[in-house]
Amino acid sequence: MDLRSTLLVTGGSALSFKLLNTIVRFLPTPAAVLATKKSWKWRNISTSLAHSSLTGAWAVLCFSLQPQMLEDLISFHSVSSHSLVAVSTGYFIHDFWDMALNQSFKQSWELLLHHTVVISCFGxxxxxxxxxxxxxxxxxxxxxxxxxxxxxxxxxxxxRNRPGTEVTAPRPTVTYMTNSWLNLGTFLVFRGCTLGWMARWLAGNSENMPRSILALGTAGLSLICIMNTVLFYRLLRADVLTNTKITKGQH
Structure with a gap:
């Protein structure tokens, strides 16, 4: 794709995710979401789920069809991989503005910072x-x-909790706990291992990269690694350590 096509794909992606976000507004929303007045957050996360499902599967497909891409992460690419990064950039642009317009800076500054780094690198x-x-x-x-x-x-x-257990002894639902363990497991594999591999690759290829690109990549990856370490601790504390304490208290 030339520059014009690239910008069209990126802009079209941002508009498409905005359209999806709008469509979710008219779909049935759980009563608990309406009661807590978090309809915007429900729409935002639903749109993010669509992006993750699409881009995660698309990335695996790209590497499956062209495994030689792993041998040259700098210059080798395909139309599909180029389109994927452009589409993802469009999503992050949409999500940046969606949060900036609908959430206070105090609540969203971490994600806004994350999105700024991603948009810069992907762009x-x-x-x-x-x-x-x-x-x-x-x-x-x-x-x-x-x-x-x-x-x-x-x-x-x-x-999260089974009906009737919220007040006395909260017990997570099977659905929530199954997803929780899948979340923690895939976190270690697809976040921990992937980010660790990326850091190793940057260190090993630093001599082949311009200093400005190396600095941007290193700073961005370091920031994201720190954020993910904090996120993993929060998840572990909320879904494992808390539930363990509750279980011990019931015996």
Whole structure:
């Protein structure tokens, strides 16, 4: 794709995710979401789930069809991989503005910072047609985001605890706990291992990269690694440590 086509795909993606977000508004919304007045958050996370499902599967498909891309993450790419990074960039642009307009800065600054880093890195990749393979590797993280977003939707819709146990001895539903373990497991594989591999790749290929690109990549990856470490601790504390304490208290 030339520059014009790239910008059209990116802009079209942003508008498409905005349209999807609008469509979700007219779909049935759980009563618990309406009662807590978190309809915007429900729409936002539902749209994020669609992006994660699409891009995670698409990234796996790209590597499956062209495994040689793993041998050259800098210059080798296909039309499909280029389109995928452009589509994902469009989503992050949409989500950035969606949060900026509907949520306070205090609540969203971490994600806004994350999105700024991703848009900068992905934007350079799609415009210059370089490091698309590296960007594609980072999208494998979205395979975990699927379960992370499902967890958020379950919490919003009040489906974490079994009915009748909320007050005395909260007991998570089978659906919530199954998703929780899948979330933690895929977190370690598709976030922990992927980000660790990316850091190793950056260190090993630093001599082949311009200093400005290396600095941007290193700073961005370091920030995302820190954010994911904090996120994993929060998930572990909320879904494992808390439930363990509750279980011990019942014996």
């Amino acid at each position: 350079l990749a799609v415009i210059n047609r370089l490091y698309l393979g590296f960007a594609l590797v980072s999208l494998l993280v979205e395979l975990n985001s699927v379960f992370l977003h499902i967890r958020q939707l379950l919490l919003l819709s009040g489906q």
